[in-house]
Amino acid sequence: MANNIGRGLRQALTVARRDFIATVFTPTFLLFLLSPMFTILFGAAGGFGASSMAQGAADRARIVVIAAPDQAAAIVATDRQLRQVFGRGDIPPPLDVVTPSNDPAAQARARVSSRDGDVDAALYGPLEHPTIVYGGGGSNEADYLAGLAEQALRAQKLGSTAPLSAPTKTKIVRTVVTTSGHNAAALFAVMAIFLLTLFLAGLTMGTMAEERSNKVIEVLAAAVPLESVFFGKLIGMFGVALLFVGFWGTVASQITAILPAGTAAALAGVAPAVGKPVFALLFLAYFVMSYLLIGAVYLILGAQASTQRELQLMALPMTVVQMANVGMSTAAAGKPGSTIAWIAEIFPFSSPMAMAAHAANSSALWPHAVAILWQLLWVSLVISLGARWFRRGVLKSGEGPKRKRKQPQPSSSSESV
Known part of the structure; x- marks a missing residue:
């Protein structure tokens, strides 16, 4: 029994050595070994291209507040404070504060619907009851403009846009997973x-x-x-x-x-x-x-x-x-x-x-x-x-069910003497 196991193991190792050498010692194995690197490079190239397109679109995007010149300073200062709470990937598009025309509603709609403006959302009207118009992908920007109007109005009523608190931030290094x-x-x-x-x-x-x-x-x-x-x-x-x-x-x-x-x-x-x-x-x-x-x-x-x-x-x-x-x-x-x-x-x-x-x-x-x-x-x-x-x-070399062989039938004819 032990001899059969040892012989089978040696035969298996012989087949293994044959297959290993036939696979590894070939020029194509180097390509196989480096194939993940090619996949990563192609993926990185595609990701970089998609990222560049997305970044280009993000760089062109804007949000607009149509407000009187006496409100512009408070709105800009409030916008600067609010942006500090956003991460790099979540920060809203840059803000433009423009002077209202005779028809602020038409002005806001023209900004959002323009082909060349890339304006995601626009706000007009009094800060107590602002009206916000936005495009198909600008719902988050519209929410941001609503919050901006709220905080700018609070700053106006306080008479200052200066921060009211001075936090102390202490970083703690977590030692457990x-x-x-x-x-x-x-x-x-x-x-x-x-x-x-x-x-x-x-x-x-x-x-x-x-x-x-x-x-x-x-x-x-x-x-x-x-x-x-x-x-x-x-x-x-x-x-x-x-x-x-x-x-x-x-x-x-x-x-x-x-x-x-x-x-x-x-x-x-x-x-x-x-x-x-x-x-x-x-x-x-x-x-x-x-x-x-x-x-x-x-x-x-x-x-x-x-x-x-x-x-x-x-x-x-x-x-x-x-x-x-x-x-x-x-x-x-x-x-x-x-x-x-x-x-x-x-x-x-x-x-x-x-x-x-x-x-x-x-x-x-x-x-x-x-x-x-x-x-x-x-x-x-x-x-x-x-x-x-x-x-x-x-x-088709498996041992199937054994069949009995038919015995030859004796001859029915007999020799005559």
């Missing part, structure tokens, strides 16, 4: 495992489909047991995945050194409940489980596909199931201890992502030992069933 910080780490863990698994496990499907179409898999199956072929391919592709994760993990660990101080401080508030070293180990373990589970299923699907069309048709349902899994795991990350969290942690294909989120939200360690054993059971079950399915459904 909040619940929202744990939830953010949980969401990051779910999405990281999902994207890495989806990106890397697909290699196993393409490899199996390719080798089935060119009959290489039949040569391997004739030399070694199919369980060893399956397990060896998983190990080989998993080695490629570890190389990929190790490279980009090293790159990501150095990014914080070049981030702005504010961004680095914000990231410091995102931390797992079990601690970063333990979380890193658990994240790696759950990535291994997720990759082996999904990779085994992809191997099964790739073994059944004889053409690229069939491969794509089989991959689509798996992607939909994966999206459902990540949806459950995301809900578990936001609501730890809920019913949906329990379901996601027990269901084998969402369990790695949900348990990674559990590690970010809870400091208890014993559930992870149970979860890893549960996931290992499903990994072995999926690999075993997948190999049998491949043997019976594709190679």
Whole structure:
């Protein structure tokens, strides 16, 4: 028994070494390894273009108050004070105070409806009963002008726009991670495992489909047991995945050194409940489980596909199931201890992502030992069933029910002597 296990393991490692070398030692692997960088660069370029367009539109936007010259100073001073409470992304457009014409209502409407004015909202009339007109996206600016009229009227009645209070601001550095910080780490863990698994496990499907179409898999199956072929391919592709994760993990660990101080401080508030070293180990373990589970299923699907069309048709349902899994795991990350969290942690294909989120939200360690054993059971079950399915459904070499051979009937004719 021990000799059979050792021989099967050696055969699996031989297949794994073959697949690892065939994948890594090729010119295209460098492009595959750097493909996230290209994706980031393209996304950054698109985001920069969209941001530039949005910023250009924001720079042209204005709000207008039509008021008498004796009210202009109070309105401008009040506007300056109110803008201090807004963040950089929420600050209202610049304010223009203009002198009213003979028809302030028509003047305000002309400003808002003009093609070249980019005026989001305009206010006219007495501050006690102002009238505000605004365009389709200017409801927030209209609310701001209403508040501006209120505060400017108060300043007029007080006779001064000077501040009445002088606050003392003291910054306190938080030394503990909040619940929202744990939830953010949980969401990051779910999405990281999902994207890495989806990106890397697909290699196993393409490899199996390719080798089935060119009959290489039949040569391997004739030399070694199919369980060893399956397990060896998983190990080989998993080695490629570890190389990929190790490279980009090293790159990501150095990014914080070049981030702005504010961004680095914000990231410091995102931390797992079990601690970063333990979380890193658990994240790696759950990535291994997720990759082996999904990779085994992809191997099964790739073994059944004889053409690229069939491969794509089989991959689509798996992607939909994966999206459902990540949806459950995301809900578990936001609501730890809920019913949906329990379901996601027990269901084998969402369990790695949900348990990674559990590690970010809870400091208890014993559930992870149970979860890893549960996931290992499903990994072995999926690999075993997948190999049998491949043997019976594709190679047609499974042992079917034994049939009794018919005995030859004795000849009815007899020789005459």
